Amino acid sequence: MDLLLILSQEHDKLPLAELRAVLEIEEIETELEIVCPGLVILRNLDEDVFDDYYRIFVRRLGYTHEVHQLIDECDYEDLDNAVKAIDWSEYVDENFAVRVKRFNTEIDTVATERRVGHLILTSTENISVNLSDPKSFIRVVVHHNHVYLCYGKYQLNKKYFEEMKPHKRPFFHPGCMSPKLARCMANLARVKEGDVVLDPFCGTGGILIEAGLIGCKVIGCDIDWKMKKGTATNLEYAGITNYKTHVVDVRELEMYEEVDAVVTDPPYGISTTTCGEGTSGIFSEFLQSIEHSMKKDALLVMASPHTLDIDSLLNDVGFILLERYEIKMHRSLTRIISVIAKIH
Ligand SMILES: C[S@@+](CC[C@H](N)C(=O)[O-])C[C@H]1O[C@@H](n2cnc3c(N)ncnc32)[C@H](O)[C@@H]1O
Secondary structure, three states: OEEEEEEOOOOOOHHHHHHHHHHHHOOOOOEEEEEEOOEEEEEOOOHHHHHHHHHHHHHHOOOEEEEEEEEEEEEHHHHHHHHHHOOHHHOOOOEEEEEEEEEOOOOOHHHHHHHHHHHHHHHOOOOEEOOOOOOEEEEEEEEOOEEEEEEOOOOOOOOHHHHOOHHHOOOOOOOOOOHHHHHHHHHHOOOOOOOEEEEOOOOOOHHHHHHHHHOOEEEEEEOOHHHHHHHHHHHHHOOOOOEEEEEOOHHHOOOOOOEEEEEEOOOOOOOOOOOOOOHHHHHHHHHHHHHHHEEEEEEEEEEEEOOOOHHHHHHOOOEEEEEEEEEEEEOOEEEEEEEEEEOO
C-alpha cells in the first residue's frame, strides 16, 4: 500500500530529511518517490502495519502538511473512469468533501472537485457532501497530467504548530525557536518513544515539548533558574509529565545517566545571553562536556549561527558531522542545524 505526503516547502531540504529520519528510526521499509518539490509517495508499505505507519507519520512529522492513503492514480483524461472504478463505500461514511491540490498544472481545481464529488455521490448510497466539517476527506492531487486519488483517514493537527507558537505558551522569552523546527530537530536526532532526550540550554523548553510529544522522557538544564522554572511550566502546559529540569551551567555538566539524544539550541549571544562567555567558547566547552553524557550511538542535533566554524570545533572533540542544513533567518543570521555523532 502507498502513502502520499504533501511536504512543507518552507525549506528545500529539512522536510525530506525529517521524513527520512522518521523512516529510519521507526524501521519503515518503503520506496520513497519524490514526485516534485513538496510531493512524495511512499510505495509498497507493509499492508499488515500500514495503519500503524500512517499514524506514526501523522503524529511525528513537523514539516509535513498532509499524509494520505493513495487509492489509485491515472492520467487526467481518464479521471472519470478511475473514479467510477473505486468502491467509495470503503472510504466514505455519511458525508465527505473532495479537495484538489495541483502541482505544475493549470487545471481548474473547483471544477475537478465538483466532477469527482458528483461521481462519488452517484456511485454510493446514503451519503452527502459536507464541505465545512466532512467525516471523510478525499484528496485529489494533480501533478502535470497525472492524478493521485487519496483518502485522508488520519488528519495532522494543522492548528497545533500555530497554537503552540512560543508567545502563546504561559512562559515566554525572546530567542525561542519555532515548534516546527524543534520537532524536526527531535526527529533528526532519531529518537523514539521512551528515549531520554536532554536539552542542556533548555530556555523556555520549546525543544523538550516536541521531544516529549513524540513520547520521550525529557531533561532540561539551564544556567538561569527562571528558565528552568519556565520550562517546567511550559512542559506541564503541553501535557508532558515525564520530565526533569535542573539549574546547571553546561560547563560543569555531569549527568548521572547517559542520554539517548541531545537536542539543543545554545545561545548565540544575540537575543539570548552566553553569560559572559564568547559564543565560540560556550559551544566548545559544551561539546567537550556533553560527550560523556551521551550513549554510544546517541546523536547530538544542534543549532548554531553561521558565523561559528562548527567543523573546527568538532575536530577538537570526539564527534563527527553527519548532516548539515542552513536556514536563513534574516540578512545577518543564517542558522545551521547539525546532526552530529560520537566517533566510536
Ligand atoms: C537560545 S536559548 C534556548 C532557546 C530554547 N531552544 C527555547 O526554545 O526556548 C539559550 C539558553 O541557554 C542558557 N544558557 C546560557 N549560558 C548557559 C550555560 N553556560 N549553561 C547552561 N545554560 C546556559 C540561557 O539562559 C538560555 O536560556
